Amino acid sequence: MDQVESNPTIPVKALQEQLQKKYGVGFSIHKVFRAKSYAKKISTNPDTTIKLEHGDVSESNLVNCTSRCFKRIYVCLWGMKKGFKACLRDFDGAHMKGPYPGEILTAVGLDSNNGIYPLAYAIVDIYLLAYGIVEIENCESWKWFPECLGDDLDLHAISNFTFVSDKQKGLLQAVSQLFPCVEHRFCLGHIHDNMQKQWRTKEYEDHLWDCATATTVPEFNHYMHLLNNLCEVFNGNRRENIDMLLNNLCEVFNGKLVDRRDKPIMSCLEFIREYMMKRICNLLKVQKKCVGPLTPTATKIMEKNEAVATLYIAEWCGDEKYQVKGPWNDQHVVDMHERVCSCRIWELRGIPCRYVISVLYNKADHGECVHELHTYVHKVHWLQTWKTAYGYKVEPIKGRALWPRSECPMQITPPPHRNQPGRPKRKRRKYMEEKSQSRS
Known part of the structure; x- marks a missing residue:
């Protein structure tokens, strides 16, 4: 066990010679191979x-x-x-x-x-x-x-x-x-912190976050136009949006x-x-303690979308395409065959948006076959996927003396x-916005 832990790549032939020399007993190559395989299996954090x-x-x-x-x-x-x-x-x-x-x-x-x-x-x-x-x-x-x-x-x-x-x-x-x-x-937090030195108004911060959270090109361009009216540091080039900002x-x-x-x-x-x-x-x-097919975070997002989806009206347009209109004059197109929505939230997050859930409600009301809602969520948000990711443990190790x-x-x-100047700092550097909140 100690030999394999110290050198996991040791050849079987070399290991056989070491064992025979140490114990003065003959070992077959097959027995040494099985012993090495077992030692690697139970060794501490193999393949680290x-x-x-x-x-x-x-x-x-x-x-x-x-x-x-x-x-x-x-x-x-x-x-x-x-x-x-x-x-x-x-x-x-x-x-x-x-x-x-x-x-x-x-x-x-x-x-x-x-x-x-x-x-x-x-x-x-x-x-x-x-x-x-x-x-x-x-x-x-x-x-x-x-x-x-x-x-x-x-x-x-x-x-x-x-x-x-x-x-x-x-x-x-x-x-x-x-x-x-x-x-x-x-x-985005670092960008805002750097630019806040020149633009400190709350209006600038709101427009910056609106641009970052925009999921469609027209929506992004609209907010960029509003932001450009405040300052001229942006050139308006669009960057693909991701869910993590x-x-x-x-x-x-x-x-x-x-x-x-x-x-x-x-x-x-x-x-x-x-x-x-x-x-x-x-x-x-x-x-x-978790129950249900989805992770706790995905479950909360789905419940919120389900509650709002009841306020939307979906109209079938043929070929698995639907037009969904909401009470706030927001209207999008959902393609159930391609599993996409024009708001792009379904694509970015992997979780059905309110427009998609409204379509599923419409299909169920008309007697069409609709699977359970969690089947329309990407598998990365499933509870079983979450459990599988943490099914691999970090094994404990022996003390340094061993x-x-x-x-x-x-x-x-x-x-x-090398002595560092000044008193050692233990707290991380706060953003300017965090400092102002702590004072208030």
């Missing part, structure tokens, strides 16, 4: 990806030539990797505080209940000044993290998924080089790491692993100590 990089240190730096200084480490736990089913991907960074300053990079997705799904994390030391190695937040630094993530998720240059982040220049270049076909979106997913996850960002690197990594392990267990308790000692002759030394 860990990539460790170090900086080159020469003797002129008064360091032993067999030592290398820590540069960065990437971790993607097996349980989180296997359970990751959402299409939305999100990246963000949190600065480490204390004697080992650096950057915690996190990749957080969206689960079936619109909750956070921590997937991978990395620690990058950005102050290797003592050894003449400088790792700054440039394109190469940012490129390393999504490149590792792409290898774990089998993402290619032509993959179709979405990044949501702030306007970090290094990340923009890295994503465009690695995944030129992806949709890269910016967090903020990168609060990473903000929530990073908020859990605040108390451990000033700890040594190993303690920080262990805290993140334990947090992800406990979070899965807490969600399993919540899932046991960890196998590495036989690698290279020794990785900690980053050099």
